[in-house]
Amino acid sequence: MSAKKIHEDQKYIEGLLKNNSFIIQAIYDKFVPKVVNYIKQNSGNEDQAKDVIQETLITIYNQAKEKNLQITCPFDAYFFLLCKRKWLNVIKKNTKEVTINEAVLSKGDDAHELALETALFGEKQVLFNTMFEKLGDACKALIKATFKIKSMEEVAASLGVTYAYARKKKSLCIGQLTKLVQESPRFKHLNN
């Protein structure tokens, strides 16, 4: 992807990253009405559209933050495809069908590829968060402290354990999480 030219609409991604109200407002003015129309025409209402759009923008924000997302296509197409996919998933869930139709985002052009990448990223995030909640309280507290405090010496002190123990425990807790994630059927599906 790095070989491709970054689209000028990358400004919307940067704007989201910087929490720039002006850019967020522009996204709502320019790109949101089309999504709302689509959802309304496909058995949804305005409140549902509002949620889908917000969740989509949060996923884009997370991907930009964590994975340095760079778009090589117009934001409009990318954003619309993502919202559309999310909405189709909502409909599917309501009709008690769990499988996701990947054909919605077939590999074709940049917009489709990027949207698929972001969608998978978002679904992984949901899975990771769900699995994290399954860890024991001690692991959760240690992991939280590790990434918030940064210095493992301070983490150890704050939890009243030795440095060596905190380091080892951190690896084992993330290891446990790794196992939980790898064993989930959802992950196998997402990683294919």
Place this chain on the structure above:
Amino acid sequence: MEDQDYIVFDQYLQKELSKEEQSNFEERLKNDENFKNSFNTYKELSLHLEHKFEGEAEAMAFKENLQNISTQHFNKNTTEGKSSKFSIFKYAVAATVALLIGITAFNQLSSPSYADYNNHEIISLSIRGGGDSLLKEAENAFNSKNYSEAESVFNKILEKTPSNLEIQLYKAISLIETNQFSEADELLLGLSETNSAYKTKAQWYWALSKLKQEDKDACIKILQQIPEGTEYYKHAQKLLNKLD
């Protein structure tokens, strides 16, 4: 994977392995598919957790801001049209408050004057416009009682949308405040002849303009035209009683 593997994953990521250990590790990544998959997942999870907890405050601020903009965006579409009625309501409240103040003043001073009625309610134009800086500017100037500046901003807005009756009305109020009566009266006369929502409000302000000019006869005449059953009828009747 064994516990020891996860410990090494972390050491590798923290760059704590010796050169030899590191190359052994990388060798195993190449040859052991399971080891590689587990390491990649471990690495991805570490990155996810780092972002999740380290960037928590920033992400919260983003979500809050997003929520606000979203709510404003979706409310704008559903409350359009309601807002003008709302501002009429606010005007009614303002006029009532102004009238109460007026009555108090009347009891003390006996003769009504424009100053008893010019306690204008705060206006809000920019909510509807969504980011129009001119509207915001006009609103600020008007609300901070800087009427000559408000007038010039209203003029700029009217250059773009000359038929905006609401702006015309606020411009007229600004003109009364800055004693530019002939222009104010002309605008208010025009508005009183429309069939718009601002018709009686314009008549009321036109009467107030005459009151400020101490043209009692003209004031009475205009007040008498305010039809029964409208919001300003009562105010008009009360003011008429005082003028008699």
